[in-house]
Amino acid sequence: MRLLPALLALAACSEPAPPAPVPAAPQDHLLDLPPAPDGPAAFTPPGRDEIPEGPFGDAVRRGRAAFTDTAAQAGPYMGNTLSCSNCHLDEGRRPDSAPMWAAWGQYPAFRKKNDRVNTMEDRLLGCFTYSLNAQDSETGGPPPRGSQVLTDLQAYLFWLAQGTPTGRALPGRGYPALEAPPQPPDVGRGQQVFAERCAVCHGEDGQGAQAEGQDVFPPLWGPRSFNWGAGMHRVNTAAGFIQANMPLGQPGSLTVQQAWDVAQFIGAQPRPADPRAAEAGAGTDARFHDHDCLYGETVDGHRLGEGG
Numbered sequence: 232m233r234l235l236p237a238l239l240a241l242a243a244c245s246e247p248a249p250p251a252p253v254p255a256a257p258q259d260h261l262l263d264l265p266p267a268p269d270g271p272a273a274f275t276p277p278g279r280d281e282i283p284e285g286p287f288g289d290a291v292r293r294g295r296a297a298f299t300d301t302a303a304q305a306g307p308y309m310g311n312t313l314s315c316s317n318c319h320l321d322e323g324r325r326p327d328s329a330p331m332w333a334a335w336g337q338y339p340a341f342r343k344k345n346d347r348v349n350t351m352e353d354r355l356l357g358c359f360t361y362s363l364n365a366q367d368s369e370t371g372g373p374p375p376r377g378s379q380v381l382t383d384l385q386a387y388l389f390w391l392a393q394g395t396p397t398g399r400a401l402p403g404r405g406y407p408a409l410e411a412p413p414q415p416p417d418v419g420r421g422q423q424v425f426a427e428r429c430a431v432c433h434g435e436d437g438q439g440a441q442a443e444g445q446d447v448f449p450p451l452w453g454p455r456s457f458n459w460g461a462g463m464h465r466v467n468t469a470a471g472f473i474q475a476n477m478p479l480g481q482p483g484s485l486t487v488q489q490a491w492d493v494a495q496f497i498g499a500q501p502r503p504a505d506p507r508a509a510e511a512g513a514g515t516d517a518r519f520h521d522h523d524c525l526y527g528e529t530v531d532g533h534r535l536g537e538g539g
Contacts, residue, residue, distance in 0.1 A: 326403025
């Protein structure tokens with residue numbers, strides 16, 4: 232994850248202070264890691280044509296297929312139609328889009344989300360549980376530990392990360408931490424940004440577009456999207472991802488204010504319940520959502536969270 236630039240000192244004390252930077256949510260579950268020792272350049276993963284032959288290469292190819300068309304490879308464990316590559320763009324290769332080559336060497340790691348040290352398999356199971364909404368799948372949960380799809384996904388991530396140092400924060404990891412906007416994020420302004428810049432791909436209703444049963448553009452809310460436990464429901468996480476990567480093919484074209492506003496609008500829409508709500512009940516908000524999100528808020532007369 233790239234660091235925010237240092238704020239310049241003001242020439243006169245009467246000038247108003249600039250807005251404070253917002254803490255980076257995407258990595259706040261990980262231990263602070265030292266930077267990579269070999270300079271600021273982002274890592275370049277191996278080329279797609281460099282996957283080796285043999286059993287390991289076969290596993291990498293299966294893992295790549297599962298990463299890019301997750302429903303086709305792991306449909307029984309998914310409650311929606313998303314793929315891993317919807318949030319980790321360019322098959323998990325793109326810097327500032329939570330690239331998989333930067334994630335591999337960070338694990339095992341302690342995560343605040345479940346208060347224990349997680350392996351990469353644990354992390355993938357979390358993605359199935361929250362981003363892929365496994366609770367609503369035909370099996371009622373994520374793939375079993377040690378299953379083919381989890382092993383193949385790890386083979387793909389390991390292959391992407393060949394040559395990266397272990398336990399180092401690589402440039403381009405995670406999503407950028409976006410500075411605070413000039414004005415507080417606003418749902419109404421965000422709806423306008425969505426209509427003008429996002430709806431052409433994701434639809435006016437935010438439900439994306441499909442072809443032959445596969446998402447061409449993913450749904451951003453509703454029953455086919457990620458649930459209230461996924462990291463992308465955080466407004467600051469979504470804002471950082473959007474400003475760095477969206478609209479597709481036009482990264483950085485939205486202003487900081489526009490990115491925050493449209494993230495606020497998307498975060499104000501209904502989505503499947505946080506699976507932890509069944510256990511925590513009324514305490515779900517305080518226990519799991521003490522961060523920048525709209526869980527538990529009332530928007531247009533509708534209380535968000537717990538399946539809405």
